[in-house]
Amino acid sequence: MNEHLLLLLFVQICVIVSLSRVVGWLFLKVGQPQVVGEMVAGIVLGPSVLGWLAPGVFASLFPANSLGYLNFLSQLGVVCFLFLVGLELNPKLLRDRGHAAVMISHMSIVAPFLLGAALTLYLYPRLFQDTPSMSFRSVALFMGAAMSITAFPVLARILTERNLHKTNIGAVAITCAAVDDVTAWCMLAFVVAFAQFRGIHQALLTAILSVVYVAAMFLVVRPLARKLESAYDRQGRLSQGVVAIILLLALASACVTQAIGIHALFGAFLMGVMMPKGARFVREVSEKVEDYTVILLLPIFFAYSGLRTEIGLLNSSSLWLDTALIILVACLGKFGGSSIAARVTGMPWREASAIGILMNTRGLMELVILNIGRDLGVISEAVFAMMILMALTTTALTQPILNLIYPTLIPARLGRKRGPFSVLIPVAKPNSGAALVRIAGALLGKGADRGRVWALHLQRPVEHEAFQIAAGQTVSHDSESLAPLRIQAEAQNIPVETLAFPSRYVAEDIAATAAQKNADLVLIGYHKPVWGRALLGGTVHNVMSQCPCDVGVFINRGFQSPSRVLVPYGGGQHDRLALELAARIARTRDASVSVLFVSPPGGAMAARLQSARDTVKSVFGDIAVDFRHVQDTSPVAVVLRESARFDLVIVGVSEEWGLESRLFGWRPERIARDAATSLLIVRKTETVTVPAEVGAELEPDTDMTPLATS
Numbered sequence: 001m002n003e004h005l006l007l008l009l010f011v012q013i014c015v016i017v018s019l020s021r022v023v024g025w026l027f028l029k030v031g032q033p034q035v036v037g038e039m040v041a042g043i044v045l046g047p048s049v050l051g052w053l054a055p056g057v058f059a060s061l062f063p064a065n066s067l068g069y070l071n072f073l074s075q076l077g078v079v080c081f082l083f084l085v086g087l088e089l090n091p092k093l094l095r096d097r098g099h100a101a102v103m104i105s106h107m108s109i110v111a112p113f114l115l116g117a118a119l120t121l122y123l124y125p126r127l128f129q130d131t132p133s134m135s136f137r138s139v140a141l142f143m144g145a146a147m148s149i150t151a152f153p154v155l156a157r158i159l160t161e162r163n164l165h166k167t168n169i170g171a172v173a174i175t176c177a178a179v180d181d182v183t184a185w186c187m188l189a190f191v192v193a194f195a196q197f198r199g200i201h202q203a204l205l206t207a208i209l210s211v212v213y214v215a216a217m218f219l220v221v222r223p224l225a226r227k228l229e230s231a232y233d234r235q236g237r238l239s240q241g242v243v244a245i246i247l248l249l250a251l252a253s254a255c256v257t258q259a260i261g262i263h264a265l266f267g268a269f270l271m272g273v274m275m276p277k278g279a280r281f282v283r284e285v286s287e288k289v290e291d292y293t294v295i296l297l298l299p300i301f302f303a304y305s306g307l308r309t310e311i312g313l314l315n316s317s318s319l320w321l322d323t324a325l326i327i328l329v330a331c332l333g334k335f336g337g338s339s340i341a342a343r344v345t346g347m348p349w350r351e352a353s354a355i356g357i358l359m360n361t362r363g364l365m366e367l368v369i370l371n372i373g374r375d376l377g378v379i380s381e382a383v384f385a386m387m388i389l390m391a392l393t394t395t396a397l398t399q400p401i402l403n404l405i406y407p408t409l410i411p412a413r414l415g416r417k418r419g420p421f422s423v424l425i426p427v428a429k430p431n432s433g434a435a436l437v438r439i440a441g442a443l444l445g446k447g448a449d450r451g452r453v454w455a456l457h458l459q460r461p462v463e464h465e466a467f468q469i470a471a472g473q474t475v476s477h478d479s480e481s482l483a484p485l486r487i488q489a490e491a492q493n494i495p496v497e498t499l500a501f502p503s504r505y506v507a508e509d510i511a512a513t514a515a516q517k518n519a520d521l522v523l524i525g526y527h528k529p530v531w532g533r534a535l536l537g538g539t540v541h542n543v544m545s546q547c548p549c550d551v552g553v554f555i556n557r558g559f560q561s562p563s564r565v566l567v568p569y570g571g572g573q574h575d576r577l578a579l580e581l582a583a584r585i586a587r588t589r590d591a592s593v594s595v596l597f598v599s600p601p602g603g604a605m606a607a608r609l610q611s612a613r614d615t616v617k618s619v620f621g622d623i624a625v626d627f628r629h630v631q632d633t634s635p636v637a638v639v640l641r642e643s644a645r646f647d648l649v650i651v652g653v654s655e656e657w658g659l660e661s662r663l664f665g666w667r668p669e670r671i672a673r674d675a676a677t678s679l680l681i682v683r684k685t686e687t688v689t690v691p692a693e694v695g696a697e698l699e700p701d702t703d704m705t706p707l708a709t710s
Helices: 003-029 034-044 055-061 064-088 099-127 136-148 152-161 168-195 200-235 240-260 264-274 279-307 317-344 349-359 363-376 381-405 430-443 463-470 483-491 506-516 538-546 573-589 606-620 635-643 670-674 692-701
Strands: 422-426 452-459 496-502 521-525 550-555 564-569 592-599 625-631 648-652 678-683
Touching: 003 034, 003 055, 003 064, 003 279, 034 279, 034 363, 034 381, 064 152, 064 240, 064 264, 064 279, 064 363, 099 136, 099 168, 099 317, 099 349, 099 381, 136 168, 136 317, 136 363, 152 168, 152 349, 152 363, 152 381, 168 200, 168 264, 168 349, 168 363, 200 240, 200 264, 200 279, 240 264, 240 279, 279 363, 317 349, 317 381, 349 381, 363 381, 422 430, 422 506, 430 452, 430 483, 430 521, 430 550, 430 573, 452 483, 452 506, 483 496, 506 521, 506 538, 521 538, 538 550, 564 573, 564 606, 564 635, 573 592, 573 606, 573 648, 573 678, 592 606, 592 635, 606 625, 635 648, 635 670, 670 678
Parallel strands: 422 452, 422 521, 452 496, 521 550, 564 592, 564 648, 592 625, 648 678
Antiparallel strands: 550 678
16 A cells, blocks of 8 residues: 555545544434434445535545555454444343244244345346346345344344333344344355355355354354453453454454355354353453444445445436335335234234334444445345435334334323432432432431432443343443442431433433432432533433422532521522422431521512511421521522521522523523532422323333342
8 A cells, every 4th residue: 555545545534434423423413323324424425425516526535446445444344343243142132032022033034035035026127137146046035135134233222222121122122133133144144155156066065164163163162252251250351362362263253254155244243142241241342342343444334335325326217216115115024024923922003013113223234234245246236225225214214203103201290109208319420429419318307207319320322232231131330420429328327229221311311210210309410511601501401391300400519518508588489399408408407597588678578578487487397497588689699698608508490599591591590600608409390190091101111120220
């Protein structure tokens, strides 16, 4: 490679990775899987978009003599990715299948395979040339296998993002997808071998070598992989030597399968399947391989696929009709076969349809198969473009149709059952947990009335965990994030139960967890925003808006103990909640409480003042309270001046105190910004009555069973 081509390769990689991340992020924002955006980014860089809009730029950026290097890198990326897929594929999914999963998985393979093969009868004389590599049998087998694939990684990610991984639908879908992937790759290995046959002797030799290879993987490589896991357990970490051996085994397996005629990708996939499935070991190996593969190599594969995709070849209405027919048959085979089989097993139509939609997800796995078919010469360039569009369409349709048929519902503001006071503490940063549990402990009460605390840690879902989570394996990252909270809780003898699970929609999942745990209060820490100055915007605002219970936002300014508490009171429902929480602290910690009522000077405030006194009396009962009435034109200035003498200020979200967020109103948040002491900003949530049939509909969709509970 000369210096010019090396420099060009670096420029190509920078452009590819940058556009892939940007477009993938944009697709995430509109509710699509990131892989769809990355696939689109690859097509944008190809002749279909960039070559059409700016042919000069396209020719300079991707000259023909540079594509070979991109091809090598893309193939390496796919080999690593297929190793990851096999690594994360838990054989337990194949062993522990119920009757429903068996029938659905079989139908989700047989129906699309037969429809794809039948479609070849119509398409073959129109789109395929009768060459040795495009024989009818090879094309029919390939079209059937291509229609049968389900994107196991994308499906696992969708399930974890929508918190469906612990539901019956999630278990059935991930099991069927795992079976589909194993079956489809076995079928593909057969199709590749069949397409390359040059006589009966070669066919027999390939079959014999394949049997020997698989036997060697089970009898030799699998025990060796277990020894590697044992070495990892002894050392407590994944050493570079162990990683090197694992990668060498994956590459060697790929070389062997390529040499015997069943494609390198099958070898990488089977090597991943042979690896031990211990949760920690799998996670460590995945982390070593995944970032480099997903961030750098797979975008190159998408771009290389896009460079080979010429949508301009579909230059007639008949070709576009053929494309629509391919998409229709693909959806009928996967969606129709899976959903009908699910309905036959006894699932209601709603759940059966959700299974069908999920199984129709194809994503990256389809692109891998299509590139193999094109390299083998089994499909033409025009059919390649059609099938790429089919893969994009079926993957992109999954989320929006699933939202319509099987929405993830967040409970309305449900009326609570009476019981001990409970607090849900979502912890984003470890250093905020200790102060939050101090506040929660002061609110719990004493003796028999003492409540409970739930500590929740949400982490962003990532690919190498989506597999394990969907397979029912425990993935816990809560130990480090919740460690300070646990230590503080033990020191104060506060009962705490912890939860951790992946989430992309943080506010929605906090709300759903609060509903499931029947929490009285969600206590969330404030963290300085990266962009903007609004304190009660973003996630904080969304939690306040969506939670089915009261919400408190804690701003920590050196808080240790609530000995002296100030409550600014203006008469609103949020201010009354502040009084109620202060009364709980006074009963639990014998704290002194001062209530501050501010009115404009010279106004007729006798009725409001008396109402405020009566409210304080009804809330605090026989607890001594220092009630102060101050006349001033600036209530916020009074609170800021008085707050310096207190350990904690509990204030309701209201316009009077300048605490309506940018989405509740456009008031400045001066108290939150300028107060010298710690603040607990609270918002009261009204409860509503929900009809029984609605509650029944909510129950299965809000199953938030924690992945890690202690």
